[in-house]
Amino acid sequence: xxxxxxxxxxxxxxxxxxxxxxxxxxxxxxxxxxxxxxxxxxxxxxxxxxxxxxxxxxxxxxxxxxxxxxxxxxxxxxxxxxxxxxxxxxxxxxxxxxxxxxxxxxxxxxxxxxxxxxxxxxxxxxxxxxxxxxxxxxxxxxxxxxxxxxxxxxxxxxxxxxxxxxxxxxxxxxxxxxxxxxxxxxxxxxxxxxxxxxxxxxxxxxxxxxxxxxxxxxxxxxxxxxxxxxxxxxxxxxxxxxxxxxxxxxxxxxxxxxxxxxxxxxxxxxxxxxxxxxxxxxxxxxxxxxxxxxxxxxxxxxxxxxxxxxxxxxxx
Amino acid sequence: xxxxxxxxxxxxxxxxxxxxxxxxxxxxxxxxxxxxxxxxxxxxxxxxxxxxxxxxxxxxxxxxxxxxxxxxxxxxxxxxxxxxxxxxxxxxxxxxxxxxxxxxxxxxxxxxxxxxxxxxxxxxxxxxxxxxxxxxxxxxxxxxxxxxxxxxxxxxxxxxxxxxxxxxxxxxxxxxxxxxxxxxxxxxxxxxxxxxxxxxxxxxxxx
Numbered sequence: 441x442x443x444x445x446x447x448x449x450x451x452x453x454x455x456x457x458x459x460x461x462x463x464x465x466x467x468x469x470x471x472x473x474x475x476x477x478x479x480x481x482x483x484x485x486x487x488x489x490x491x492x493x494x495x496x497x498x499x500x501x502x503x504x505x506x507x508x509x510x511x512x513x514x515x516x517x518x519x520x521x522x523x524x525x526x527x528x529x530x531x532x533x534x535x536x537x538x539x540x541x542x543x544x545x546x547x548x549x550x551x552x553x554x555x556x557x558x559x560x561x562x563x564x565x566x567x568x569x570x571x572x573x574x575x576x577x578x579x580x581x582x583x584x585x586x587x588x589x590x591x592x593x594x595x596x597x598x599x600x601x602x603x604x605x606x607x608x609x610x611x612x613x614x615x616x617x618x619x620x621x622x623x624x625x626x627x628x629x630x631x632x633x634x635x636x637x638x639x640x641x642x643x644x645x646x647x648x649x650x651x652x653x654x655x656x657x658x659x660x661x662x663x664x665x666x667x668x669x670x671x672x673x674x675x676x677x678x679x680x681x682x683x684x685x686x687x688x689x690x691x692x693x694x695x696x697x698x699x700x701x702x703x704x705x706x707x708x709x710x711x712x713x714x715x716x717x718x719x720x721x722x723x724x725x726x727x728x729x730x731x732x733x734x735x736x737x738x739x740x741x742x743x744x745x746x747x748x749x750x751x752x753x754x755x756x
Numbered sequence: 757x758x759x760x761x762x763x764x765x766x767x768x769x770x771x772x773x774x775x776x777x778x779x780x781x782x783x784x785x786x787x788x789x790x791x792x793x794x795x796x797x798x799x800x801x802x803x804x805x806x807x808x809x810x811x812x813x814x815x816x817x818x819x820x821x822x823x824x825x826x827x828x829x830x831x832x833x834x835x836x837x838x839x840x841x842x843x844x845x846x847x848x849x850x851x852x853x854x855x856x857x858x859x860x861x862x863x864x865x866x867x868x869x870x871x872x873x874x875x876x877x878x879x880x881x882x883x884x885x886x887x888x889x890x891x892x893x894x895x896x897x898x899x900x901x902x903x904x905x906x907x908x909x910x911x912x913x914x915x916x917x918x919x920x921x922x923x924x925x926x927x928x929x930x931x932x933x934x935x936x937x938x939x940x941x942x943x944x945x946x947x948x949x950x951x952x953x954x955x956x957x958x959x960x961x962x963x
Contacts, residue, residue, distance in 0.1 A: 573802055574800070574802050574803050574907055595899075595905070596803070596897060596899065596905040596907060597803045597807070597907065598803075616803050616807060617809075618807070618808075618809045637809070638808050638809045638810055639806075639807075639808050639809075639859065640805060640806075640807060642805075658805060658806060658808075658859060659859070660859075680860070683805075683859070
């Protein structure tokens with residue numbers, strides 16, 4: 441996704457607290473940052489400085505656990521859904537996977553000659569989807585020496601987003617070519633596709649029952665799709681002049697948290713929480729916006745970086 | 757009668773026009789010649805966001821009254837052997853002069869089908885700068901049967917970012933992958949109606 445998410449934080453300044461949220465933690469961090477990733481259990485924070493060093497911090501005691509040097513430079517970060525594994529994608533096309541406990545790398549390999557823009561773990565932590573810039577997606581089996589299990593081709597360009605169904609049988613992939621493709625994760629054969637999008641999709645999520653897929657992207661709206669038929673079911677109202685870069689489902693209903701960027705990069709990013717049933721939304725705070733977030737225990741945690749301080753709060 | 761290079765070499769050798777060393781078969785010589793004649797493929801430059809599918813086939817992107825210096829973009833699509841690539845499609849998209857991409861519509865977006873000589877031309881305006889990118893640029897996506905899709909971007913030697921010296925300063929935009937993507941800008945027309953003209957040939961690799 442070419443680090444669109446990173447732009448969220450690049451533009452932030454002068455923020456205080458999220459409206460309607462419960463403070464969780466305030467973390468002192470080693471430098472200004474425009475890209476952070478919070479682990480899904482909320483215990484760890486990977487923080488990339490502007491000099492491209494990455495610092496992994498324990499949220500609770502604020503101890504720095506590991507520093508990854510600036511060269512060759514980390515471009516993408518992802519935790520496994522259980523928070524046990526951390527994957528790093530580098531500018532030189534390398535990928536590294538480390539246990540989040542020891543932070544010692546367990547796997548390191550050259551996935552591509554190009555920058556790694558996207559990483560996505562399967563729940564078992566043994567399969568990783570890798571998205572190099574403007575190149576086919578890759579499925580890597582990490583049960584032993586990293587092995588390329590499948591490639592996920594596009595007409596052109598690379599992968600912008602992917603999401604795995606709750607039962608692990610389907611992977612939906614969004615490409616630069618604007619097509620959403622459905623893959624059977626057993627055979628890695630494409631089974632369905634949706635070509636209704638004229639613009640790119642940058643975020644995908646399955647509902648907890650696995651029946652629907654939500655897509656958000658350059659059209660600045662959430663599109664709800666039938667997960668089994670790949671058909672478009674409905675579209676929520678668009679935020680004109682912006683586009684969706686992140687989409688997280690949480691709570692009953694469910695609700696969808698979205699982060700928008702201004703399409704010309706001139707206005708600050710902003711977030712909204714959508715009630716999918718009523719299709720109504722509320723702004724995610726008026727005086728600050730999320731620079732990273734995670735769904736922790738079905739609650740939405742949001743963080744905001746301001747200088748050397750990161751505030752984590754639970755959305756209420 | 758037209759001959760390929762290989763046929764021409766074979767005929768020359770057959771008629772004694774070309775003397776071949778015993779150890780140099782015609783095929784090897786032809787291959788070496790073709791290799792030497794090869795053109796470099798146009799450098800890749802990343803796609804970036806804001807691509808939009810199903811752009812219309814239009815040759816004039818600028819509308820009357822649009823801000824910005826009028827710009828003519830033209831070039832030829834060929835392969836690394838210099839041959840015209842049949843059935844090529846060239847998609848071009850850019851910001852307006854204020855640095856805005858049209859997301860809702862198709863302003864400054866087109867899908868061109870070059871003619872039998874492989875040439876394309878489109879009337880536009882100089883794109884603007886915008887906060888997330890260093891340089892003015894135009895996106896190209898060129899596809900043709902039997903060829904690798906070419907994703908690239910065109911830059912302008914007149915961009916103030918280069919301070920008049922693109923040879924030295926083109927790396928100021930970290931996305932520029934090669935100096936050849938920064939094209940000279942020729943100013944045409946009279947002083948009251950100047951038009952910038954940029955030639956950008958696209959060289960595709962075969963699959």
